[in-house]
Amino acid sequence: MRVFKMAWRNVWRNRRRTIVTIAAMSLALFSMIQYSGLMTGYLHGMERNILDLEMGDIQIFASDYLDKPSIYNRIENPGDLIKKLEAAGYHASGRLKGGGLAAGENSSAGAVFRGVDPGQDASVSDVYKHVLRGEWLDVGEPAGIVIGRRLALSLDVDVGDEVVVLSQAADGSMANDLFKVQGVLKSIGEEVDRGGIYMIDQTFRELMVVPDGVHQIIVRKPPTVPLDKATDEVASIADGADTRSWRQLTPTLASMLDSSRGAMYFMFVIVFLAIAIVILNAMLMAVFERIREFGILKAIGVAPWVVFKTVITETIIQTGLAIAAGGILSIPAAIYLSTYGINLSSMSGASIMGIAWDPIWKSSFSVQTFTGPVVMLAAIVLMAALYPALKAAFIRPVAAMHHR
């Protein structure tokens, strides 16, 4: 308690310096908390978009589909498998996939057709919520298709226009039909934006002459189950098929998300290192102007450890106040940013690395968003205070007395 009393009074000896130091720390903490919330929100949003709109958590394919993605490589009896997965707590929905050509009045483009069961698909994908103009698929409109944003541009078509689709059907015949654009999607991702055509699964089957099976089953896991564990479980249920997690399917994206997290921590380190220099300077000044005092303390038999504790306690007091101030200021800002976010609608429709990006950038806060920066600040500040504290602790009284 004596150490604390002395440290507390020492902290307020040079009020202005203390306030500047605390303000610098609080500001750094505040910005790092917001930054970490925004980054987490960004990464979460990105991950959500990838998973909710496109990938699902896990996908199942026929065993050689990924090597030879042909219309013939199908999972037979998908209905049974989907039932088993749902019994195990997963959501699952089959999709049909095939490539071909789409043509508007004046132009044509390569396209990927996806046949989905709109009812079942809604349990694994939010793509139905991302219609920019028009409507999502409707079983009552078997000739209706929903197409990617840029495909609509390159075909120069919009809702209500007709599109001719050409391909080779599974029986070797020419697949060829006329469809009506029922909806144009918002930005989903590079592939869908440029060439995605969604249609009712039954329509796909007739067009491509695929009477049964699916090419892909998209699986969603409960949020609490870790991805690896879920993947293993799904793989054992889907025995004989090829089960992949989204991380395995898009390793570049997964590692990009991971490295963005890494970049976030790197940013922390840089900002906090700058703060460490501020602290080091303040504490060195505080120690050097008190050399004689430390000399007296050492002379009358105060152990180095006690002197060390005093200086460290001074740092802890200032850091504690900064954490309180920075933390308290952070809460309303965090609430604002996670509720209203930052509106980036001037960049709306943009996609980053082929991933759709919500124009309202919201923060995502958890306990870690706060504790991460706080713990890092505390650790780095204490490290910065170590040298001045040791310096004070091991001052030789005789040398210190000469100092004035």
Added chain:
Amino acid sequence: MNAENPKPIIVLENLVKIYRQGKLEVPAVRGVNLEIKSGEFTAISGPSGSGKTTVLNIIGALDDPTDGKVFVEGIHLASLSRSALSKLRRDRIGFVFQAYNLIPVLTAFENAEIVLALQGVAVKDRRERVMGLLADVGLEGMEHRRPDQLSGGQQQRVAIARAIASNPAVVLADEPTANVDSSTAEKLLSIMEKLNRKQHVTFVFSTHDQKVMDRARRIIHLVDGKISNDEIRE
């Protein structure tokens, strides 16, 4: 303890101190032999640069001798570790320096009590002892003042109270009156004398000042790092 022939609390044997400044060697103490006994009231005098501070610092285990031996209460200081020396200073030696003795953020009371607190003396006993000592040095009612609210002389009194609080074997005072006017110096000396007589505190102090010297019962005169005269009066 035998009052007729008290045993020496400080013994210096052939003490030598040479300061090294780069290639330059400055001999500050050149072979000092000395015994100080319990209850003494001793002045170390001598011209500036004669080695007074150096001798006191070495006795007080603040500095190491270049050669020779120092015994405090029979203990050879060279045999002690750094932390043992620190403990020896805390428990057996009181220090009063020329000026700026006190910790500015602590009150007079807290400054005087610091050593007792470090020794772990109970709060109540500490309080009693320190209040008594502050009264002895004439600072009754000023316990809660910070050093910057005290005059130089009053600050030295707090330093004296702090130095004797733990009942050390000896109080070493390096020019305790050098920064105060002569009447204040007289008063400080009277306080030290009183503590020496009534509480048997052993004082060794250095001084330039003839008047201060005259109050001592033994004067050790240093010239060029050697004892030129050791005079016991009374």
